[in-house]
Amino acid sequence: MRYISTRGQAPALSFEEVVLTGMASDGGLYVPETIPTLSTEDLEAMAGLSYAEIAFRVMKPFVGGEIDDATFRNLVEDAYSTFSHEAVVPLNQLSSNHFLLELFHGPTLAFKDVALQLLGRILDHFLAKRGERAVIMGATSGDTGSAAIEGCRHCDNLDIFILHPHKRVSEVQRRQMTSVLADNVFNIAIEGDFDDAQAMVKASFADQTFLNGTRLVAVNSINWARIMAQVVYYVASAVALGAPHREVSFSVPSANFGNVFAGYVAYRMGLPVKQFVVATNANDILHRTLADNDFSKQALKATLAPSMDIVVSSNFERLLFEAYDRDGDAVRDLLERFQHEPAVLAEAPLATLREKFVSHSVDDDTILEVIRDAHGRTKELLDPHTATGYRAAERVRADASTPMITLATAHPAKFADAVLQAGFEGVPLPAHMAGLLEREERYTVLPAELEAVQAFVAEQRR
Numbered sequence: 001m002r003y004i005s006t007r008g009q010a011p012a013l014s015f016e017e018v019v020l021t022g023m024a025s026d027g028g029l030y031v032p033e034t035i036p037t038l039s040t041e042d043l044e045a046m047a048g049l050s051y052a053e054i055a056f057r058v059m060k061p062f063v064g065g066e067i068d069d070a071t072f073r074n075l076v077e078d079a080y081s082t083f084s085h086e087a088v089v090p091l092n093q094l095s096s097n098h099f100l101l102e103l104f105h106g107p108t109l110a111f112k113d114v115a116l117q118l119l120g121r122i123l124d125h126f127l128a129k130r131g132e133r134a135v136i137m138g139a140t141s142g143d144t145g146s147a148a149i150e151g152c153r154h155c156d157n158l159d160i161f162i163l164h165p166h167k168r169v170s171e172v173q174r175r176q177m178t179s180v181l182a183d184n185v186f187n188i189a190i191e192g193d194f195d196d197a198q199a200m201v202k203a204s205f206a207d208q209t210f211l212n213g214t215r216l217v218a219v220n221s222i223n224w225a226r227i228m229a230q231v232v233y234y235v236a237s238a239v240a241l242g243a244p245h246r247e248v249s250f251s252v253p254s255a256n257f258g259n260v261f262a263g264y265v266a267y268r269m270g271l272p273v274k275q276f277v278v279a280t281n282a283n284d285i286l287h288r289t290l291a292d293n294d295f296s297k298q299a300l301k302a303t304l305a306p307s308m309d310i311v312v313s314s315n316f317e318r319l320l321f322e323a324y325d326r327d328g329d330a331v332r333d334l335l336e337r338f339q340h341e342p343a344v345l346a347e348a349p350l351a352t353l354r355e356k357f358v359s360h361s362v363d364d365d366t367i368l369e370v371i372r373d374a375h376g377r378t379k380e381l382l383d384p385h386t387a388t389g390y391r392a393a394e395r396v397r398a399d400a401s402t403p404m405i406t407l408a409t410a411h412p413a414k415f416a417d418a419v420l421q422a423g424f425e426g427v428p429l430p431a432h433m434a435g436l437l438e439r440e441e442r443y444t445v446l447p448a449e450l451e452a453v454q455a456f457v458a459e460q461r462r
């Protein structure tokens with residue numbers, strides 16, 4: 001399996017190189033040269049298998065033999081043994097044809113654990129084999145950061161630098177990151193927003209001279225392994241509901257677009273998916289683009305679903321690459337224009353996207369109303385991100401007969417503010433996080449300036 005850049009000018013890489021590289025040298029993101037397929041028989045054979053076994057089977061073609069089967073199976077089983085639910089990502093039936101896919105049973109209570117528990121182990125495997133050290137730089141709006149720290153902190157070959165927007169993540173999210181006092185973990189609170197943090201991480205990949213030759217690795221969904229691991233739960237949940245002989249739809253709380261893009265990859269692999277509902281908070285660029293062809297930046301708003309407070313959505317580029325028939329020049333032109341002025345998509349690619357994707361945007365007042373309403377109807381307490389998906393599913397689903405799976409991307413205990421504002425008492429943290437709110441914290445506040453961040457990383461790395 002080779003991987004190519006969405007901007008068409010970087011060299012093709014192997015799986016190992018792609019995992020250890022992050023961004024492509026032409027500024028693009030890596031995608032598989034060909035998307036592997038799952039036959040009807042492959043999908044049928046997955047019914048009743050464990051999550052880890054389905055994960056092994058779905059991901060194997062992407063790894064392309066670069067990790068031997070026995071080792072890869074061990075890495076996968078080990079990664080998912082850290083989840084507190086035996087099913088790893090259980091499906092919870094809310095009503096006759098609406099299901100919640102609970103992706104928050106990992107160590108940090110958000111869907112990011114599904115990929116980052118595995119990515120940490122894959123990185124460890126490749127770096128140990130090469131006898132190399134690497135520096136991780138990641139940007140987080142709250143969840144990727146703690147999941148990356150949790151997934152990678154035991155890897156002796158890695159120093160981990162996580163940039164979060166100062167005072168714009170929830171208290172639980174911040175403490176999950178900043179209370180890890182390990183020598184190889186560095187938290188940076190940026191005086192800016194998530195877009196600033198992500199732009200600095202991407203700029204650091206583009207010019208890595210500040211690291212004097214040490215390898216820089218991505219833990220954001222820039223890294224293909226993140227997407228690959230997220231493809232699995234689309235397959236597992238659809239199979240549980242009758243795929244390949246029954247179509248399903250997914251509603252996905254979206255921002256950086258890695259999650260729903262992984263669903264699209266599952267569809268392209270052969271999963272029968274009727275519809276992807278892209279749910280956004282008030283930062284609605286994805287909704288404006290899909291609904292009105294308005295691909296333009298607006299000022300980032302702080303919302304009750306802070307992990308989705310993102311305007312420049314990294315993985316939308318991967319979907320555009322597919323919609324533009326893998327024309328890297330067209331993608332590069334469009335994204336360069338988008339950086340400086342409002343842009344629009346060409347008619348044909350937009351029509352292609354609209355065949356599978358619909359969208360809906362949910363503001364803060366509605367998030368609170370949905371949390372109350374869903375609890376009244378189903379007894380489930382949704383986190384504010386999941387609430388956007390739940391509402392969007394109900395508003396724009398194509399029909400009531402196709403099972404709708406809303407992705408529950410985080411546990412409500414991470415977002416006490418929204419839960420309290422919705423009129424509920426706080427949600428207790430699980431036992432393994434007891435005492436989190438009293439633990440010592442360590443982080444460094446820096447201005448949103450690339451030089452300051454790079455100087456800090458260069459100085460602190462071991």
Ligand SMILES: Cc1ncc(COP(=O)(O)O)c(C=O)c1O
Nearest residue numbers: 143254255256257258259307409
């Ligand atoms: C809880 C939660 N829900 C939804 C999202 C959006 O997912 P994506 O960025 O993959 O679109 C995020 C962060 O990205 C998140 O942390």
Ligand SMILES: N[C@@H](CCOP(=O)(O)O)C(=O)O
Nearest residue numbers: 140141142143144220221256
């Ligand atoms: N919501 C994310 C933002 C980063 O997204 P990623 O999928 O690219 O890592 C977060 O919680 O940090």
